[in-house]
Amino acid sequence: MMLLEKREKELECIYSISDLFDMHIPLKSLLRGIVNRIPSACSCSEVAAARITLDDEIYQTTNYEDTPWKMSVEITVHGKVRGYLKLVYLKEHPVQDVGPFLKEEKKLMDAIVSRLGKVLERRSVEDALLDSEKRYRVIFESSPLGIFIDKNGIITHCNRSFLKIFGLPREDIIGAEITDFVNDEKLEKVLFRSDQEIMPYYETEYSVRIAGKPVYLRSYYVPHRSSKTTLEGGVCLIADITKSKQSEDALQQQKELLTSTFNALQDLIVVVDRELNVVTSNWKSEKFITPEEREFHPHCYECFMHRDEPCDPCHVKEVFSTGNVTETEYTSPVDGKTREYRVFPVLGKNNDIVMAVEHIRDITERKSTETALQKSTEELARAYEELQSLDKLKDEFLSNLRHELNTPLTTIRGYSELLQEGMFGQLNPEQENAINKVVNKSKRLHSLLDSLLFASTSQGGRVKYNFEKIMLSDSVLSAMGEMSEHAKEKSISLNFNLPTDAILTKADADYLPRVFVNLVENAIKFTPREGTINLSAFRENGNLHAIVEDDGIGIAEHDLPDLFQKFHQIDSSSTRNYGGNGLGLYISKVIIEDHGGKIWIESEEGVGTKVHVTLPAIDQ
Template structure:
């Protein structure tokens, strides 16, 4: 009887230890402490519930993390039980004895120890499952909060029309604080009577979804808002609340308006083009175009997307070859001209490919222009060009005849003129005996007129030759002062006859240039002779020469009648006279300045005139200077 009592007492003590262990571990589960602390607390409490607690040690392995008592070591006297979480093994619970017990003793790991370990592992698995679900829910709530707060829509959740939640976007739209919004009615922010009816209508009329747009004035500016409302129904289809989203679509609306205006502008521009623009698909159907008033196709055919060759070529089948087909096959721009046998108009066709996303040709744009008038103009222009070319050849022939005539005329006139001038000068010099005053006067007139006639012939021939670029120059190094002195000697008698003082200020330096010894003095003869003609009796003519900016510069200045400013640009024109009276009063043929300009420019120089009416004239001539060496 005593033995039974001792056995029962031992069993009761063991059950007591197991219950104490289970209650202690349950307290840990209920405390919601961190997982690591929980597992460490479990392994510390398990040995106390074993039969030989002084020799027991425990270890928990979970997700490759190990938690064990300090004295734990692997021995042959061990029991291990797997830990299952959601049906999968996540680790195990190990209990060991660090020493072997005598065989007669009730050994370790009987069913009671295993039952205890099963209870602990089962409870631990459920706790881990619960914690996993809680963490997932917490993570989901965090993600929801992030989405909720960072959503670009002004989100608020309402129940029976009262706002319970709202995010930062909503507060930003209306410029309010969260305290001002929570507890307010939805209709305070949604300016839409229909939404009010949706919120408070009967159960049978609950809408699955409602959307509206409206304008509102917020913080002194007008905004455009869009609201969405999704009602929440119970299992009995009663309205329990809902979710309402508000978005500020002011920018979108402005962009839509701008795009619409741009579209209208492009459409108006497209339709206002004088040329015809046609979009054609691969089957040669006209997809769209800016049809003109001079209709190429009936309105009935327009509606069924006619073929392009029906509209413009007036054919029942495509041309062969077809320029539109060529564009679809080659991907290159094609051009063509076609004269319609129906209306007789000539049109220019330019077709360009339109490529899709895969770089394949999806359509072609045909640019059609009526070039009938242009072709007629080109034909008339070609005819005029041919007529002008014929006239030009005729003029060239006449010009050659003129040159030949002038050359022959000079030759024919020079022979008798040279004889007249020669004998007249012999008479003037007294070679054939003395002359009385009347005879001297007559001979002087003959000599002067023969010289003038000779000069006129040379001027006419030069003007004719220079026009065709046939003047031949013999350029050589010469002194500018020599040309001036030569010219002074030739016209000095004319100056003397009018008692005009002709002064030449000899330059202190040597002024060299490359020039023709016959033609350059002729320039100064013409210029000085002009100065003598237009300077009154007893007037003055001053000549000067100097070097300036790499040029030799000659100036002929007189105190004659001068020239009006409006006449200066015309002075170097061929045969130009300021007025008809100039020719009668002063003589001349209008070629002197023209010839001078041609000769100076052929020498690489420049000539210009400065004058003021009634205050004299200055003529400037510059030529490229050269060094003595």
């Protein structure tokens, strides 16, 4: 009875697991069902537990734990071990035929694992077939392989690509003839030829209008025959190549444009290979090689250098060896022309130099111009040196002239001033008037000599200043005092407005007063009798700002830009009426700018003139 009860448990376990196999349930559910049913077939089912490990996935009963009382069976699929079935007792169990288990229980486990392996093998094959079918459908639907046709040229299958090209539903295409979609008479002959003339492959391109638009298609036809005498059908691939055709046309246009541009270049362009053979060229301005000779890809040194062998060193070989751009010039002994050669490397896919492009330009005329220009430059350099020598002689002459004139002028001025002061006796009014004129004219002549010498030395920046801290008011008052007698002669009022506090600047105590003497002298010169001259100074934005203002004849606006040029006179009438040498404003500008300042003029014709001077201010 115990044996019968044991066999009954085993049969119930086998039947329940067989039901799971026949139900085609998912694999995970199948394995969980097997695990939960196996313990019931054991002798001591109340303390039995099971586990299945398959492809690193574990399925086990809720009470499973590893114990010493166990039995394990391999799960083999297609000859490969993919897992294990393990049966354990949770409590100590006496030793039986197979560990703590009976032989019958071992046979039952082997039978279950064997059946499970076959089920897994079948499901693996089914999954592979399903995957293959899915892949086939995906490939067919997404590929340009458009249709299958039978031996009569009737379409039996088509994919989305074909539907998209023609814009038709599937039901309008299946059952239609292939010739309704392929505009090619030759294909009809291919489809209905005799068995001996069946082509292994046929390809054609043609244009059609679909939905009113021109479309360019390419068709491939591969016939299928079951025997040498029977045509069973075929596969037809129809692809829309409109875009690629347009790209080819655009590329061809670009190629033609590039060729036209290449041939239109006035310079000679040559493509050379590593053996120095001419691969291609526009052959511009090259008459020493015939069109027939060009077809044989002659050497570049033969065509353009007119040599029997390469130059040493060869500028083209240097490009191939170094990868650097090279330049050289060469005068041909054949035609006497000088040409400039520039060679550029052409890199291949592996970044190696496969070709060289040589740019050749006729520079004969340019070289001639450069030679003439070089000769002119040398002549100008010599002329410049001569001018420098003349300028030096001029400076020396002016310096000597000033020295030679100063000696008698100093004597004349000295004795004149002694006579003026009555050192040699009392003068009558006529004598006093005459001696006054002599003294004034000698002073003006001395000032003129100083101005000429300054204009000469300042041009080369050779004026030497002795900068020191001085008060601006001292320079202004010195100028006012020196020019007061001159102002009195014309009954001109000299007014000045200077700040009470000291305003200081870094300046030369001899040269800076000369600026204000020149400005006041100009103001007196161009101010009518009984006029007014105002001289003011103030501090402004870290600078000293002085203004000499008169109510004289004024200056026209178009004459203002040229006033500070050396020896400049507004017009000849001014020279005759007012005198002057045109150096006063020039000298003033040089001195002020050498002191780091600025000078400018504001004037209105018939109203008057303002001369502005700014200098850097310093603290006490």
